[in-house]
Amino acid sequence: MIANYHTHTPRCNHAVGREARYLARALEADFKELGFSDHTPYFFDEPGYYSSFRMRPEQLEDYVSTLLKLRERCPEGFQLHIGLEAEYYPKLFPRLLDFLRQFPLDYLILGQHAIFNEEEGVFSPVPTPDVRLLDQYRGQSLEALESGLFSYFAHPDLFCFTGDKAAYEKHVRAICRRAKELEIPLEFNLLGFSEGKHYPDPFFWRIVGEEGCPVILGSDAHRPQDVWDPPLLERAEGMLSSFGIRPIETLRLHSIR
Ligand SMILES: [Zn+2]
Ligand SMILES: [Zn+2]
Numbered sequence: 001m002i003a004n005y006h007t008h009t010p011r012c013n014h015a016v017g018r019e020a021r022y023l024a025r026a027l028e029a030d031f032k033e034l035g036f037s038d039h040t041p042y043f044f045d046e047p048g049y050y051s052s053f054r055m056r057p058e059q060l061e062d063y064v065s066t067l068l069k070l071r072e073r074c075p076e077g078f079q080l081h082i083g084l085e086a087e088y089y090p091k092l093f094p095r096l097l098d099f100l101r102q103f104p105l106d107y108l109i110l111g112q113h114a115i116f117n118e119e120e121g122v123f124s125p126v127p128t129p130d131v132r133l134l135d136q137y138r139g140q141s142l143e144a145l146e147s148g149l150f151s152y153f154a155h156p157d158l159f160c161f162t163g164d165k166a167a168y169e170k171h172v173r174a175i176c177r178r179a180k181e182l183e184i185p186l187e188f189n190l191l192g193f194s195e196g197k198h199y200p201d202p203f204f205w206r207i208v209g210e211e212g213c214p215v216i217l218g219s220d221a222h223r224p225q226d227v228w229d230p231p232l233l234e235r236a237e238g239m240l241s242s243f244g245i246r247p248i249e250t251l252r253l254h255s256i257r
Contacts, residue, residue, distance in 0.1 A: 001233055001249070002033070005037060006219055006221065008038045008222045009066075011039075012038050012055055017223055019036065019066055021224035022034065023074070023080065024224065025225060025228055034227070035080075037083040037085040037108075040087075041057040042054060043057065043096060057099065081253065084108055087114060088147075088150075089116070090140070092117055097149070108151065109150060109151055110153050112159075124158045131163055133161075134163070135171070138174055138175055148254060151251055152187055152251060154189065155187060156187065160199075165203075173207055179214075180211060187216055188215055188216070188217050188240060188247065190220060194229065205240070210243075215245050
């Protein structure tokens with residue numbers, strides 16, 4: 001691993017450690033690139049509704065200016081990228097994009113933590129056997145990737161489907177085939193892996209291997225030490241190679257302009 005593009009900051013209310021400490025860990029690992037992708041702010045329609053796991057719009061300026069300053073302190077040849085992890089909420093996304101385009105952001109990654117427009121309260125990691133919700137997750141995620149605005153799909157297996165396996169396989173193959181056509185990498189999420197969450201799901205990753213999709217490792221660091229965890233990496237690479245997957249090392253960033 002020589003780059004990580006999935007890094008948080010305390011602005012999302014569930015990460016710890018200053019930005020400089022995340023950078024220090026990346027330098028210690030001899031990475032060539034570090035991308036920050038904290039949970040994006042959003043603008044919701046429903047009065048009084050705001051999700052607690054993301055920064056607020058008024059914090060974005062400080063996020064960007066802090067990282068611009070940190071970039072100046074990076075050693076020569078090292079690239080620090082300023083991004084965000086964003087959900088695609090069809091009704092709300094255009095306004096968000098207009099707002100984000102006012103800032104010098106380098107990239108977005110897709111993290112589809114909820115479906116519909118979030119205010120409906122259907123969160124991806126909550127187990128469900130409902131095929132209609134699974135279809136919605138797939139359709140919405142693929143529509144996001146098709147926009148060309150997202151550089152990769154973070155934890156694509158975040159949706160916790162407990163229903164029919166054949167339906168799930170069809171869904172996974174559809175995600176894989178479209179992501180491959182679009183040349184958008186799927187992220188093997190190291191945070192979920194270290195915590196033994198329902199993702200990365202071996203059933204999903206076996207199919208990713210069969211379909212030959214581009215894959216990238218993402219630390220999803222919410223603590224500086226998570227940027228680089230050698231024993232965890234070794235285990236992850238072991239699992240991926242058992243499915244015939246060799247992750248790409250660096251990412252082509254999609255502009256949001
Ligand atoms: Zn998070
Ligand atoms: Zn994340």
